[in-house]
Amino acid sequence: MAELKLSNVRKSFGSTEIIKGVDLRFGTGEFVVFVGPSGCGKSTLLRMIAGLEQVSSGAIEIDGIDVTNTDPSRRGIAMVFQSYALYPHMTVEENMGFGLEMAGIPKGERQQIVRRAAEILHLEPYLQRKPKALSGGQRQRVAIGRAIVRNPKIFLFDEPLSNLDAELRVRMRLEIAKLHATIGATMVYVTHDQVEAMTLASRIVVLRAGHVEQVGAPMELYANPDNLFVAGFIGSPKMNFVPATLVGRGANGSALVSIPSLGIAEMAIAPRNGAADLPAGILVGIRPEHFRSDNAAGTTIPVSLRCDVTEQLGNVSYLYSQRDGDDSLIAEWRRPDRPQAGSRVSLWIDPSDCLLFDPTGPRL
Numbered sequence: 001m002a003e004l005k006l007s008n009v010r011k012s013f014g015s016t017e018i019i020k021g022v023d024l025r026f027g028t029g030e031f032v033v034f035v036g037p038s039g040c041g042k043s044t045l046l047r048m049i050a051g052l053e054q055v056s057s058g059a060i061e062i063d064g065i066d067v068t069n070t071d072p073s074r075r076g077i078a079m080v081f082q083s084y085a086l087y088p089h090m091t092v093e094e095n096m097g098f099g100l101e102m103a104g105i106p107k108g109e110r111q112q113i114v115r116r117a118a119e120i121l122h123l124e125p126y127l128q129r130k131p132k133a134l135s136g137g138q139r140q141r142v143a144i145g146r147a148i149v150r151n152p153k154i155f156l157f158d159e160p161l162s163n164l165d166a167e168l169r170v171r172m173r174l175e176i177a178k179l180h181a182t183i184g185a186t187m188v189y190v191t192h193d194q195v196e197a198m199t200l201a202s203r204i205v206v207l208r209a210g211h212v213e214q215v216g217a218p219m220e221l222y223a224n225p226d227n228l229f230v231a232g233f234i235g236s237p238k239m240n241f242v243p244a245t246l247v248g249r250g251a252n253g254s255a256l257v258s259i260p261s262l263g264i265a266e267m268a269i270a271p272r273n274g275a276a277d278l279p280a281g282i283l284v285g286i287r288p289e290h291f292r293s294d295n296a297a298g299t300t301i302p303v304s305l306r307c308d309v310t311e312q313l314g315n316v317s318y319l320y321s322q323r324d325g326d327d328s329l330i331a332e333w334r335r336p337d338r339p340q341a342g343s344r345v346s347l348w349i350d351p352s353d354c355l356l357f358d359p360t361g362p363r364l
């Protein structure tokens with residue numbers, strides 16, 4: 001269990017700066033998830049926390065102790081990789097106990113520690129098997145077990161479930177959530193999977209090109225993104241960004257906007273900080289699930305969309321409306337009927353669900 005602090009951490013490979021000054025601070029027992037596009041520096045940052053990669057400048061502290069130049073084995077950290085990296089000639093028990101053996105822990109004690117970890121991970125029936133006789137999910141559990149037996153202060157996971165099929169991912173995701181609840185260690189977890197990030201994280205760190213874009217609890221990022229990038233990155237299918245024109249200011253500093261592509265002549269949306277200056281051209285952010293099929297709440301306003309394609313996924317359907325030179329607009333479709341391609345449909349949106357963005361990025 002440990003606090004983790006990164007202060008202005010930078011990393012260059014040759015003349016290219018990959019991590020561009022990252023400041024982060026996490027408390028004991030947090031489950032931190034790093035997300036961001038491929039190549040943004042997630043693994044590099046994780047490897048620097050582990051000590052597998054030297055920082056170019058800045059400092060890393062664990063429990064208030066500067067470990068920036070501490071050997072990886074002395075940081076109290078265990079890392080689980082996407083490739084399980086098990087020794088093929090060793091049994092599960094030997095794989096899990098190998099680190100302890102190297103550390104000179106006597107055999108009896110070693111067995112006890114390994115068995116306790118095997119119990120947590122439901123690996124008892126497999127202790128005498130070799131990795132080749134295990135499923136992918138079982139191998140991943142052995143890799144996690146190898147981390148657990150070291151009793152680290154901090155667990156680091158780099159896309160640990162990405163080699164598993166969809167069903168197994170769901171099971172292992174729950175296992176990891178349970179593991180965190182059971183042992184309460186600080187965990188830092190890299191993933192590309194939206195659902196893993198939303199469900200596992202106490203806080204999500206959104207990275208882009210070596211910068212932190214926003215840090216926050218999953219629902220905080222979902223409901224209150226700071227900018228277009230975070231708004232578009234968190235949530236699937238992603239938030240729609242619809243061009244709008246500022247036509248005036250209303251009560252309490254609300255923005256009066258027209259949104260031609262939705263057939264809206266004027267609509268009042270509250271900016272985040274009431275009195276801010278607003279540009280003439282604005283993007284309105286609307287999530288697909290915020291298109292409603294009725295005006296039940298009494299606060300919604302009608303919109304008109306051309307339906308180009310519908311997708312029925314079983315539990316939910318999506319309507320796609322093509323926009324000139326842009327991504328399609330995506331709206332959730334909850335009515336039982338399926339609209340004809342090319343027809344116009346009427347839906348409703350609630351202004352309080354709509355977010356305002358400056359086209360250059362910042363949330364307004």
Ligand SMILES: Nc1ncnc2c1ncn2[C@@H]1O[C@H](COP(=O)(O)OP(=O)(O)OP(=O)(O)O)[C@@H](O)[C@H]1O
Nearest residue numbers: 013014018036037038039040041042043044045192
């Ligand atoms: N040893 C290295 N030498 C030079 N460049 C490197 C090295 N390791 C990583 N990079 C570069 O640093 C950038 C960040 O890589 P990193 O592996 O951290 O990305 P990532 O966010 O984990 O991506 P992914 O989601 O694809 O795993 C990439 O552009 C990568 O090519």
Ligand SMILES: [Mg+2]
Nearest residue numbers: 042043044158
């Ligand atoms: Mg990576």
